[in-house]
Amino acid sequence: MVRSRWQRRIFIALLPFVAACGSSVRTQSLSVRPTTAGPVHATTAQQLPSPAIAQPAPVEDPVLTLIATSDGHFKAGQKELEQGHFEAAKQEFNRAVDVLLESPYGARTEPRIREHFDRLVDRISTYEVKALATGDGFAEKKYEPASIDELLALSTMFGTPPAPAELKNTVATDLLGAKHDIPIPLNQRVLSYIDLFQGRLHDFIEEGMKRGSKYLPMIQNVFRAEGLPLDLAYVPLVESAFKPNALSRVKAKGVWQFMAGTAAENGLRRDWYIDERSDPEKATVAAAKYLRTLSKLFKGDWHLALASYNGGPGRLQRAMNKQRIDDFWKLADKPKALPRETREYVPMILAAIVIARNPAQYGFDFEADAPHNYDKVTLPRPVDLRRVAEWTDRNIDEIQALNPELRRWTTPVKDTEYELKVPPGTGDVVLAKLADAPAVDLGSLKFYTVKRGDTLPLIARKMHVSKADLAEANDLRVSARVSAGQKLIVPHEPTVLMAARTDRPAPATEARATVSGSGQLAQAAANSNRVKSIYEVKRGDTLASVALRFKTSVASIKTWNPRIPGNRLTAGQRLTVYRLAN
CATH class of the missing domain: 1.10.530.10 (Lysozyme)
Structure with a gap:
């Protein structure tokens, strides 16, 4: 009884497939019949071909399109960064994040976008750290x-x-x-x-x-x-x-x-x-x-x-x-x-x-290279060569090749009439950009104001630079004495150069005097247009989401909170942050 019921169900389920197979067999038998079998059958076979099944147009996934657009901007930023164009890289990184933030989905609602967003911010922060380590403008070039x-x-x-x-x-x-x-x-x-x-x-x-x-x-x-x-x-x-x-x-x-x-x-x-x-x-x-x-x-x-x-x-x-x-x-x-x-x-x-x-x-045969051609511009204040590369739309290597006497990526800090060589035809462009750019944007400088009781070795330890570099950057002997109130150039880049949606004025701006001691960047941020706050971590928070909330970078959050264990946050954890005053 049970068996017969199951047999009937199986038979009913297989009927469509049997019919389809039978239809297929009959169609094949019609197509191979000799045309001499009758004019009616031949004509029918020719006039009634099997109808073509229309393939549905592929549906575009708007989320994947959005992620691809964001990734395209990120890759463009990578290319700019490879050429030393830090401002252009920063703009592309910003666009990579803005595309997500300005979409109907936002950056946190759709799981795939949220995953891409977190990974994107982390990757940009990684580039940020590398730029600070290797391209701070004060690292000596390679020979x-x-x-x-x-x-x-x-x-x-x-x-x-x-x-x-x-x-x-x-x-x-x-x-x-x-x-x-x-x-x-x-x-x-x-x-x-x-x-x-x-x-x-x-x-x-x-x-x-x-x-x-x-x-x-x-x-x-x-x-x-x-x-x-x-x-x-x-x-x-x-x-x-x-x-x-x-x-x-x-x-x-x-x-x-x-x-x-x-x-x-x-x-x-x-x-x-x-x-x-x-x-x-x-x-x-x-x-x-x-x-x-x-x-x-x-x-x-x-x-x-x-x-x-x-x-x-x-x-x-x-x-x-x-x-x-x-x-x-x-x-x-x-x-x-x-x-x-x-x-x-x-x-x-x-x-x-x-x-x-x-x-x-x-037995030598070669084509002679053309002599170097260039324009000369007189700089009234120090300029980062990466700015010049962007202004002239050239690779940073080309600017350095024209000025091989420069040991750093910046022109001499104390020179007020330094002659810089730039690609031919770009001298006027550089002068125009130089006139329009605020002094703070031209050089990557950091200053330290000497406190009572400070010595060069003590300042060097505080600022994590070598004593010799600190002395030479300020045209001093290593054994020289310093006096309270004296301002020293610190040969180290203090700021973030390019974080997407994270390069806001925190922690400290370039060419701004800093203070000594632990947490110096955080304290300097307090002197900008940010105010100190304590944020309690919520469930689901990540470093990237907190950085986004306060319009800063992951690197800044870590700087303000040096005791964060790794990259993980736990609910209830209290973080020091500097939010925008407005």
């Missing part, structure tokens, strides 16, 4: 290894085997046609480096010559005006491969690889903000002055002058006096007379001169 170190290491690795006989003939023929203003001896040392440069180090040398082609006209003009041999213009090919930011293992820097003491003796400025050793033009003028001095010291012998440029005139004079030899090549034959680097340096320079004067003869 590249100097080529002299690399060349010496490579020559040690590969050695300088005897050059083939045919190379000597090639060089001899070349020297007959090219008039050099420095003697080029055809000895085995020089020929071996010519062979090495056009062989294993071909790409290295070619890259250096290509880079140097944009500086050569300027260098030759300076040397011509000073009456120096133009062959000396190729010294940087070995020294730095013409890299303005080259830094050697012994801390020589720039295209001409000046040591700090030698640079100062020849008129180059070096302080916490600027190192003119990295300015190709100013360093070239200093190099001309120094080379002329060495030429006079060694009575016009350029081989000795070049050796002293590398090893120092004092060391070379001591070696000459000790060995009673005034010929570089004879000194170089005595391994203990001169350091290995100096013995190898002069033949390296001469080999580079031979190749650079006639690159095609030695």
